[in-house]
Amino acid sequence: MRFMTTSDKPENTATGIAAQDWATASADPQYRAAVVDLLGALAYGELAAFERLAEDAKLAPTLEDKAELAKMASAEFHHFERLRDRLTEIGEEPTGAMDPFVAALDGFHRQTAPSDWLEGLVKAYVGDSIASDFYREVAARLDGDTRALVLAVLDDTGHAGFAVDRVRAAIDAEPRVGGRLALWARRLMGEALSQSQRVVADRDALSTMLVGGVADGFDLAEVGRMFSRITEAHTKRMAALGLAA
Amino acid sequence: MRFMTTSDKPENTATGIAAQDWATASADPQYRAAVVDLLGALAYGELAAFERLAEDAKLAPTLEDKAELAKMASAEFHHFERLRDRLTEIGEEPTGAMDPFVAALDGFHRQTAPSDWLEGLVKAYVGDSIASDFYREVAARLDGDTRALVLAVLDDTGHAGFAVDRVRAAIDAEPRVGGRLALWARRLMGEALSQSQRVVADRDALSTMLVGGVADGFDLAEVGRMFSRITEAHTKRMAALGLAA
Numbered sequence: 067m068r069f070m071t072t073s074d075k076p077e078n079t080a081t082g083i084a085a086q087d088w089a090t091a092s093a094d095p096q097y098r099a100a101v102v103d104l105l106g107a108l109a110y111g112e113l114a115a116f117e118r119l120a121e122d123a124k125l126a127p128t129l130e131d132k133a134e135l136a137k138m139a140s141a142e143f144h145h146f147e148r149l150r151d152r153l154t155e156i157g158e159e160p161t162g163a164m165d166p167f168v169a170a171l172d173g174f175h176r177q178t179a180p181s182d183w184l185e186g187l188v189k190a191y192v193g194d195s196i197a198s199d200f201y202r203e204v205a206a207r208l209d210g211d212t213r214a215l216v217l218a219v220l221d222d223t224g225h226a227g228f229a230v231d232r233v234r235a236a237i238d239a240e241p242r243v244g245g246r247l248a249l250w251a252r253r254l255m256g257e258a259l260s261q262s263q264r265v266v267a268d269r270d271a272l273s274t275m276l277v278g279g280v281a282d283g284f285d286l287a288e289v290g291r292m293f294s295r296i297t298e299a300h301t302k303r304m305a306a307l308g309l310a311a
Numbered sequence: 312m313r314f315m316t317t318s319d320k321p322e323n324t325a326t327g328i329a330a331q332d333w334a335t336a337s338a339d340p341q342y343r344a345a346v347v348d349l350l351g352a353l354a355y356g357e358l359a360a361f362e363r364l365a366e367d368a369k370l371a372p373t374l375e376d377k378a379e380l381a382k383m384a385s386a387e388f389h390h391f392e393r394l395r396d397r398l399t400e401i402g403e404e405p406t407g408a409m410d411p412f413v414a415a416l417d418g419f420h421r422q423t424a425p426s427d428w429l430e431g432l433v434k435a436y437v438g439d440s441i442a443s444d445f446y447r448e449v450a451a452r453l454d455g456d457t458r459a460l461v462l463a464v465l466d467d468t469g470h471a472g473f474a475v476d477r478v479r480a481a482i483d484a485e486p487r488v489g490g491r492l493a494l495w496a497r498r499l500m501g502e503a504l505s506q507s508q509r510v511v512a513d514r515d516a517l518s519t520m521l522v523g524g525v526a527d528g529f530d531l532a533e534v535g536r537m538f539s540r541i542t543e544a545h546t547k548r549m550a551a552l553g554l555a556a
Binding site: 117 | 355358361362365366368369373374375377378381382384385388389391392395405406409410413
């Protein structure tokens with residue numbers, strides 16, 4: 067079943083967890099494992115994002131543009147630090163928690179290395195937006211302490227605004243650029259989804275938490291609905307950017 | 312002549328400048344030009360260092376090591392931000408101030424791309440140390456406001472301590488690694504000096520300030536002595552690290 071309905075296990079419903087602090091919530095080993103997975107995945111995600119943004123900054127046509135992407139990279143690094151420090155704080159070895167997610171995230175970045183500056187910008191913007199959506203989705207399912215951390219990191223995202231201006235200007239200047247970038251944005255989303263499915267299939271505790279509770283066998287359909295919501299938000303953003311996906 | 316000796320121009324001696332604030336000191340257009348050059352060179356130096364450290368972080372054998380180098384990179388980015396913001400504050404266009412130094416700094420990094428993690432570590436440490444020495448040398452020749460900025464940035468360097476531990480451990484484990492890294496450190500210093508000489512030859516106002524005062528024709532020998540001091544400090548550090556240069 068998907069949600070706990072019996073009143074004798076209120077701590078297992080999403081509402082129950084949200085009302086608890088970490089000390090109480092983490093007494094459930096499955097919840098604890100899920101949060102360790104989540105923090106590990108987010109931490110490595112931020113570290114990998116740092117690395118790729120710094121790499122993509124090389125494609126910048128001007129020093130000003132380079133500095134903007136470098137600023138995003140540096141922000142991602144600070145997110146990484148907070149997530150890693152939290153893992154240490156709860157007695158987990160950060161590297162051990164990140165390891166299970168290295169292959170999926172590296173795979174994503176390997177498959178989506180931008181071939182020019184505009185692709186790099188679209189990737190920075192799409193990555194930032196999907197990450198925000200995911201942080202927001204997951205925050206509601208967390209205990210108060212972990213939620214506060216996730217929301218604090220989320221609060222510091224959104225450095226990709228400059229990317230929107232640049233992409234818009236490029237499409238205005240040469241409309242057929244839009245078609246190419248629309249395909250690129252679609253590929254980014256497709257690759258993100260396929261790597262996420264891989265993680266979902268591998269990490270039971272994390273996936274179960276993502277569907278809204280620690281349950282005896284989680285519902286893949288609910289994970290699918292979460293991915294759908296994120297994909298829809300992505301599609302709307304791309305359309306607003308002039309990239310009909 | 313090298314130092315102003317006439318008492319009617321005290322603002323032109325190093326002591327005179329050091330006792331002044333930016334508003335007073337910058338009334339001298341040659342001093343102003345020198346500081347704009349200096350801030351431009353340092354700003355681009357930090358931005359390039361960010362980029363290369365982030366790149367070299369890829370060579371890290373573990374996630375922990377990667378995070379350490381990424382941390383240095385992120386610190387360099389914040390130095391860049393302070394220097395760039397200062398240029399804006401004094402009414403200069405940062406890109407214009409940085410442009411004259413792009414070729415030399417890119418040249419340095421192109422000639423010294425590490426071929427493995429240990430070379431990357433030695434480069435991070437050597438770069439950090441030379442930068443500190445240079446910041447310290449130059450601080451004494453600056454007006455109070457500019458000096459405060461340079462010292463604040465200097466204060467936040469020294470993130471390369473972990474590199475020393477790692478390099479030492481690698482040499483202990485396999486002593487002949489030391490010979491290869493000693494050659495590498497020598498090449499780094501040689502390349503740094505040759506690019507610096509290029510800058511000195513191109514940028515009169517900056518060079519003149521570096522020798523201790525705004526003078527009518529600067530003394531290359533004094534610049535040479537400054538480079539010698541930095542080289543000696545480098546040699547001592549390398550010896551302490553087990554890398555007899």
